[in-house]
Amino acid sequence: MSFASQLLQYAITGVTIGSIYAMVAIGFNIIYNVTEAINFAQGEFVMLGGLVMVFLRVAVNIPVIFSLPLTIMLVTMVGILLDRLAIKPLSKPSVLAMVIATIGASFFIRGAAMMLWGKNPFDLPPFSGRNPISFLGAVVQPQGLWVVGFLLVVVVVLTLFFDRTILGKALRASAVNPSASSLVGINVKHMVLVSFALSAAIGALGGIVITPISLMEYDRGAMLAVKGFSACVLGGIGSFPGAVTGGLLIGLIESLGAGLVSSGYKDVFALLLLLLVLFVRPSGLLGNAEVSKIRKF
Amino acid sequence: MAKNRSAVHLTIFGVCLFLFPLLARWISFLVHYVDVMVFVGIYSLVTVGLCLLMGYAGQISLGHASFFGLGAYVSGIITARYGVNPWFCILLGMVVSGGVAFIIGAPSLRLRGHYLAMATLAFCIIITVIFNESIAFTGGPDGLAFIPGISIMGYALDSVVKYYFFVWSVVLMVLLLCLNIIQSRVGRALRSIHGSELAASAVGVNVAKYKIYVFVLSAVVASVAGSLYAHYLNFINPASFDLFVSIKLLIMIILGGIYSLWGAILGAVLITFLSYEWLHYFEEAEVMVYGAIVLIIVIFLPGGVVSIPEKVRSLCRSSKLKVEG
Numbered sequence: 001m002s003f004a005s006q007l008l009q010y011a012i013t014g015v016t017i018g019s020i021y022a023m024v025a026i027g028f029n030i031i032y033n034v035t036e037a038i039n040f041a042q043g044e045f046v047m048l049g050g051l052v053m054v055f056l057r058v059a060v061n062i063p064v065i066f067s068l069p070l071t072i073m074l075v076t077m078v079g080i081l082l083d084r085l086a087i088k089p090l091s092k093p094s095v096l097a098m099v100i101a102t103i104g105a106s107f108f109i110r111g112a113a114m115m116l117w118g119k120n121p122f123d124l125p126p127f128s129g130r131n132p133i134s135f136l137g138a139v140v141q142p143q144g145l146w147v148v149g150f151l152l153v154v155v156v157v158l159t160l161f162f163d164r165t166i167l168g169k170a171l172r173a174s175a176v177n178p179s180a181s182s183l184v185g186i187n188v189k190h191m192v193l194v195s196f197a198l199s200a201a202i203g204a205l206g207g208i209v210i211t212p213i214s215l216m217e218y219d220r221g222a223m224l225a226v227k228g229f230s231a232c233v234l235g236g237i238g239s240f241p242g243a244v245t246g247g248l249l250i251g252l253i254e255s256l257g258a259g260l261v262s263s264g265y266k267d268v269f270a271l272l273l274l275l276l277v278l279f280v281r282p283s284g285l286l287g288n289a290e291v292s293k294i295r296k297f
Numbered sequence: 298m299a300k301n302r303s304a305v306h307l308t309i310f311g312v313c314l315f316l317f318p319l320l321a322r323w324i325s326f327l328v329h330y331v332d333v334m335v336f337v338g339i340y341s342l343v344t345v346g347l348c349l350l351m352g353y354a355g356q357i358s359l360g361h362a363s364f365f366g367l368g369a370y371v372s373g374i375i376t377a378r379y380g381v382n383p384w385f386c387i388l389l390g391m392v393v394s395g396g397v398a399f400i401i402g403a404p405s406l407r408l409r410g411h412y413l414a415m416a417t418l419a420f421c422i423i424i425t426v427i428f429n430e431s432i433a434f435t436g437g438p439d440g441l442a443f444i445p446g447i448s449i450m451g452y453a454l455d456s457v458v459k460y461y462f463f464v465w466s467v468v469l470m471v472l473l474l475c476l477n478i479i480q481s482r483v484g485r486a487l488r489s490i491h492g493s494e495l496a497a498s499a500v501g502v503n504v505a506k507y508k509i510y511v512f513v514l515s516a517v518v519a520s521v522a523g524s525l526y527a528h529y530l531n532f533i534n535p536a537s538f539d540l541f542v543s544i545k546l547l548i549m550i551i552l553g554g555i556y557s558l559w560g561a562i563l564g565a566v567l568i569t570f571l572s573y574e575w576l577h578y579f580e581e582a583e584v585m586v587y588g589a590i591v592l593i594i595v596i597f598l599p600g601g602v603v604s605i606p607e608k609v610r611s612l613c614r615s616s617k618l619k620v621e622g
Contacts, residue, residue: 089596222540
């Protein structure tokens with residue numbers, strides 16, 4: 001394989017995994033925009049999405065077209081429970097308390113997943129076979145196309161949702177100013193619930209589509225969350241185009257770093273970039289420095 | 298008044314600690330717990346520092362296991378491979394951890410809120426990868442063995458009880474230092490930062506300076522704890538310093554009570570006993586139990602276990618008022 005096609009191969013892998021980071025980052029942003037807190041359990045939604053799908057698709061043998069929405073529904077229920085059991089009961093919902101509560105919840109979910117599925121990684125049959133498509137000397141997994149495709153669908157649907165529907169507009173309003181929103185009749189606590197449900201659904205979708213490529217086990221969530229957060233910060237926290245750009249960039253850097261420098265240090269590249277961005281330009285590439293100054297987080 | 302009271306508490310605490318191993322000589326089932334109490338002492342050092350950072354300055358760090366690990370690895374590598382005096386290595390570890398904490402903390406503490414949580418989380422994962430991958434120095438995932446013990450002026454600390462006294466005297470010294478800090482100008486400044494950074498800076502508190510100060514201080518204390526850990530166990534591996542340990546340290550101070558140094562020690566006692574002794578019975582559920590503990594505390598008892606007497610007292614008072622009213 002020539003060097004150019006090798007580079008192309010790394011880029012393809014990077015874009016595939018980067019799409020998942022982008023989905024995690026979008027999930028972070030949805031909750032962040034409404035509560036100004038970071039949900040440390042975001043990665044667990046992805047892990048649950050993968051494992052629940054494995055259960056429904058492989059153990060129960062439900063075809064993809066039904067098991068995919070069913071899985072998303074089940075994980076969305078977990079997101080709703082997370083809000084009802086861990087976030088809503090907080091007597092003083094400070095950002096500090098919310099961060100700690102979501103760390104606790106992520107541990108609980110991970111522990112529960114370990115009890116249910118054990119410690120071994122699980123495989124899922126790809127949606128449309130494993131025959132690789134060759135492309136300019138590199139190969140593309142058909143599942144990789146599904147991953148990128150679903151990211152596009154998520155972005156388009158979310159954009160329409162936030163721009164065109166009353167619920168989406170209400171979410172955006174409570175993000176900008178919670179007390180003013182409740183004055184015009186928006187139930188802000190309800191919006192927090194919706195944001196958790198929505199980001200759980202997107203996380204689950206990410207887990208479902210990536211499992212046929214990279215397998216899934218109970219403790220994958222933490223690392224996915226960290227990479228997703230790096231993507232989020234890189235693109236500018238709170239910004240959806242930023243989340244997608246950041247996710248793809250993190251994926252590319254990770255895949256190129258692992259291929260060209262060292263695979264043992266694979267996880268370090270993205271995190272070093274996160275530290276660098278935090279130190280040099282905390283508002284991110286596409287974020288607005290002025291806006292980030294008035295945020296609580 | 299407050300100073301006197303904490304001096305009394307500290308004395309009572311010291312006497313109890315002193316009596317415990319003596320008691321263990323007579324009561325045979327306690328002997329084993331002296332060993333566990335050494336680990337409690339080591340973790341207490343970390344949590345006391347972390348409590349200053351979290352409870353008083355209101356900043357979350359998910360990277361303290363790494364400072365703990367830096368101390369342990371600096372001590373371990375230099376004593377085991379180059380035969381340097383352990384005391385020098387403890388000092389070197391403090392300098393390294395303090396320096397790293399300054400580099401990580403200075404930029405992220407200038408930002409608002411909990412960017413520190415994520416920066417330290419990233420830092421913790423990076424350090425764990427380095428411990429695992431630089432096999433030539435750290436021995437990689439298999440760990441580093443043959444770390445020598447420690448001795449004070451030729452007197453070797455070669456038994457569990459001797460080491461117990463050594464570790465807990467360090468803890469008492471650090472506790473005394475921290476109690477003094479929180480009752481001083483610096484302590485008031487830290488509390489004002491937790492309340493509101495804006496208000497603190499309006500009354501002339503240099504917010505960034507104090508946040509970095511307490512972050513570096515807590516990292517240095519964690520590093521000492523790491524060195525003590527390495528010289529006690531004579532063996533270290535990366536799993537003792539990974540993200541899970543960082544979160545366990547966080548759980549210790551949340552369970553004990555993040556607003557109190559005594560809570561930090563109580564949390565270290567409870568979680569260390571839980572993970573070394575009690576959770577063996579349902580090992581598989583360990584992670585889930587920790588998650589549940591955090592949720593229950595943060596929802597029902599934000600002040601931690603140390604706030605229970607206070608809560609009971611205020612409940613009694615309000616019920617009395619109802620009867621009288």
